[in-house]
Amino acid sequence: xxxxxxxxxxxxxxxxxxxxxxxxxxxxxxxxxxxxxxxxxxxxxxxxxxxxxxxxxxxxxxxxxxxxxxxxxxxxxxxxxxxxxxxxxxxxxxxxxxxxxxxxxxxxxxxxxxxxxxxxxxxxxxxxxxxxxxxxxxxxxxxx
Numbered sequence: 001x002x003x004x005x006x007x008x009x010x011x012x013x014x015x016x017x018x019x020x021x022x023x024x025x026x027x028x029x030x031x032x033x034x035x036x037x038x039x040x041x042x043x044x045x046x047x048x049x050x051x052x053x054x055x056x057x058x059x060x061x062x063x064x065x066x067x068x069x070x071x072x073x074x075x076x077x078x079x080x081x082x083x084x085x086x087x088x089x090x091x092x093x094x095x096x097x098x099x100x101x102x103x104x105x106x107x108x109x110x111x112x113x114x115x116x117x118x119x120x121x122x123x124x125x126x127x128x129x130x131x132x133x134x135x136x137x138x139x140x141x142x143x144x
Contacts, residue, residue, distance in 0.1 A: 001068070001072050004064055004067055004068055004071075004072075005068060007060070007064055008061065008064035008065055008067075008068060011057055011058075011060045011061035011064060012061045012065075014057045014061075015054060015057040015058045015061045016126055016130050018050055018051075018053060018054030018057060019054060019093070019096065019097060019100065019126040020123070020126055020127070021050060022047060022050050022051060022054065022100050022104075023100065023119055023122050023123035023126075024123060025043055025046055025047045025050065026047070026100075026103060026104075026107065026119040026122070026123075027116045027119040027120055027123065028043050028116075029043045029044070029047070029107050029112070030112060030114060030115060030116040030118075030119050031116045044104075044107060044108060047104050047107070048104070048108075051100065051101065051104055054097070054100075058094075058097060062090070062094075065090070069083070080142075080143065081141070081142030081143070082136045082137070082139075082140040082141055082142050082143055083136075085132075085136050085141075085142070086133055086136040086137060089129055089132050089133045089136065090133070092129055093126070093129050093133075096125055096126060096129065
């Protein structure tokens with residue numbers, strides 16, 4: 001089980017690294033001056049590659065987490081409110097990941113309507129989600 005936990009942590013941390021950096025690329029894309037085609041294309045290429053890499057990291061992170069939860073019964077006993085809260089955070093992270101995909105598609109189509117300031121705030125969400133997940137797993141509030 002320790003091997004599974006170790007690889008789960010590695011993939012989650014790597015997945016979050018992508019979720020931390022991708023919106024920073026969006027900030028830069030939102031700031032590209034009209035007519036700067038080369039800069040826009042370079043940033044889009046970086047965002048596409050990072051999005052693909054982030055997808056590849058998310059899949060084993062989620063599968064290993066499911067293995068720990070269902071296979072080893074972690075967080076499935078009575079008084080596991082912390083696990084329900086953590087699963088809610090995981091759903092929010094998956095939603096954030098999906099939102100990043102949608103935003104990237106909007107940039108690719110030239111339909112972005114948001115400012116670089118909005119993306120700066122959007123970039124803070126995965127930090128808060130990671131803090132929530134780590135605190136829930138380590139502190140295990142609501143455990144009886």
